[in-house]
Ligand SMILES: Nc1ncnc2c1ncn2[C@@H]1O[C@H](COP(=O)(O)OP(=O)(O)OP(=O)(O)O)[C@@H](O)[C@H]1O
C-alpha cells in the first residue's frame with residue numbers, strides 16, 4: 001500500500017523533500033537561516049552540525065511541528081504548512097527526545113502509533129515482530145516502557161516512527177546513547193530501509209555513522225548550510241582523512257558529543 | 260474524526276488508569292475510602308441489624324363515634340416486635356421530640372379515622388361512600404433504618420387493623436401520606452452528604468485531566484502524536500470519552516460503597532438512571548476545567564494545584580451543606596450545586612423523576628458542561644499544546 005503511494009509520488013515529483021530559503025527565527029535568534037536543499041527519493045541525507053546549529057528545528061519544520069518564519073518546505077510535494085495533514089501521512093518522525101507512554105509496554109507504544117496511522121491490526125502484529133527482530137529489542141518488547149534503559153527506549157522509538165512504513169523518515173539522532181552492538185543493528189536496519197528506497201533525513205553527531213550511512217551529508221552551522229555533498233567528495237575536497245576532519249575544519253569547533 | 264484512532268487513544272487511557280497506582284487511587288479508591296470514612300464519621304453505619312424503633316403517636320380522633328379503630332391500630336402497632344410506642348397529646352410536642360431525635364417516627368391519626376374505617380365496612384365495595392382520611396407519617400431522615408422500615412410497618416399495621424389477619428390488598432378509605440422526612444438536629448448528616456459525595460468525587464477528574472495532559476505535553480507526546488494523522492478533535496474526544504467512563508465507574512463505586520454501609524436512596528432505578536445521566540454530563544465540565552487548568556501551567560504539579568483551586572470551591576460550596584450568605588451566591592454559579600440539588604431531591608426527598616426542578620438542574624448542568632468543555636478544548640488547542 002505505502003509502496004504504491006511512494007511510487008506515485010516519484011512519478012509526479014522528482015524530489016522527496018524540498019527546502020527553499022527555509023528560515024526560522026525565535027525572537028532575535030535565527031535558528032535556521034535560509035536553507036536551500038533538494039533531497040531525492042530513496043536518498044539518505046545526513047544532517048550534521050554542532051549543538052544548536054538548527055538540525056532539530058529543521059526536522060521539526062519538516063514534521064509540521066513548527067511553521068517556518070520565511071521560505072517554505074515540501075515533503076512528497078506537499079507544503080508543510082498548507083498541506084500539513086498530507087505531510088503527516090507520509091512521514092515518520094523519531095524525535096531527538098524519545099516520547100513514549102511510560103505505562104504502556106514497548107509493543108503497546110508501537111501498536112498505538114500504528115493505529116494512529118491506521119495500520120490494519122493484522123499487519124501491525126507482523127511488522128512489530130519483524131522490526132523488533134531487526135533492531136534487536138525482541139526479547140524486551142513486552143516490558144513496561146518506564147523500565148527500559150535509554151538505549152532500549154530509543155530503539156522502541158525508532159520502531160514507533162517507522163511502524164506505518166512511511167516513504168519519508170525523519171530520524172533525529174536515533175542512535176545516541178546506544179551501545180556499539182545496538183548501534184550496529186540500527187545501522188543495518190537503516191541500510192535495509194535504503195534498499196527499500198526509503199527517503200531518510202538522519203541527524204547525528206557520530207561522523208562515522210554519517211559516513212557509513214549517508215548518500216549525501218549537509219553540514220549546518222548557526223542555521224546556515226555550509227557544505228553539502230557525498231561524504232567521500234567532501235573528504236577529497238578538503239584532502240583530509242575522514243568526515244570528522246571535514247566537520248572540525250568547517251565548523252571550527254571540537255565535537256562535544258564525542259565523550 | 261476517525262473512530263478507530265479515538266478508540267486506540269481511549270484504550271491507551273484505560274491502561275493508564277489501571278496501571279498507574281496514583282491515578283487509580285485518586286480516581287477510584289480515594290472516593291471509596293472517602294465514602295467509607297464519611298459513612299462511619301457521620302453515622303449511617305452501626306444502625307443495621309435488629310433494633311427497636313420508638314414511634315410517637317398522636318391521636319386526633321378523640322371526638323369519633325368509633326374510637327376502637329384508633330386504639331386497635333395502636334395495639335397492633337405495639338405488638339410489632341421492636342416497636343416502642345410513645346404517646347403524645349398533640350402534634351407539636353411529637354414534632355419537637357422527633358427533631359431532637361428522641362423518637363424515630365411520628366404517626367398522626369387523623370380526625371375521622373374511626374368513621375373512615377367504619378364507612379369501609381358499611382360499604383366495602385362502594386368507594387364513593389367512604390369517608391376518606393390520611394394517616395400522616397413523619398420520619399427522622401437521619402435514621403436510615405427507620406426511614407426504610409417504618410412506612411411498610413405502618414401500612415401493614417393499618418391493613419391488619421382494618422381486615423384482621425386476612426392479607427388482602429384492596430382500595431381502602433385511609434391513605435398513608437408519603438412520609439415526610441424531618442431532619443433531626445442531633446442525628447447523622449450522612450443522608451445529606453451522600454448526594455454531595457458523587458459530585459465531590461467527579462471533581463477529582465479535573466485534577467487527573469489537568470495532570471495527565473500536562474504530563475503528555477511535557478513529555479513531548481502531544482507533539483509526537485501531532486506528527487501523525489491524529490487530529491486534535493480525535494484526541495480531545497478520546498480524553499472526554501475516557502474520563503466520562505471513569506466518572507461512571509466512580510459513581511458506581513461510591514454508590515456500591517454507600518449501599519454496603521447502609522445507605523438507601525429514596526428513589527428507584529429510574530431515579531438512579533437520572534442521577535447517572537446528570538453526573539456523566541457533569542463529568543464533562545470537569546474534563547473541560549481540567550483542560551483549562553492544563554493550559555495555564557507548565558508542570559504536572561502546577562496543574563494539580565491549579566485544578567484543585569478550580570475544583571475546591573466546587574467541592575465545598577457546591578456539594579455538601581448550604582452555607583448561606585456569600586458562599587451560596589458563589590455556589591449558585593457552580594454546576595456541582597445543581598448536580599447535588601438534583602441528587603438530593605431524588606435520593607433524600609424521594610421525589611419522582613418527573614419533578615420539574617431536577618430537569619431544570621439537568622438543563623443547567625448540560626449548558627454549563629457544554630460551555631466549559633468547548634472553552635476547554637479551544638483554550639487548550641490554542642495555548643496548551645506547547646507547540
Ligand atoms: N522553541 C524554541 N524557542 C527558542 N529557541 C529555540 C527553540 N527551539 C530551538 N531554539 C534555539 O534554536 C537553535 C537551534 O536549535 P536546534 O534544536 O535546532 O539545534 P540542534 O542542531 O538540533 O542542536 P543539538 O545538536 O544540540 O540537538 C538553538 O540556539 C536553540 O536554543
Ligand SMILES: [Mg+2]
Pocket residue numbers: 055056057096172
Ligand atoms: Mg537537535
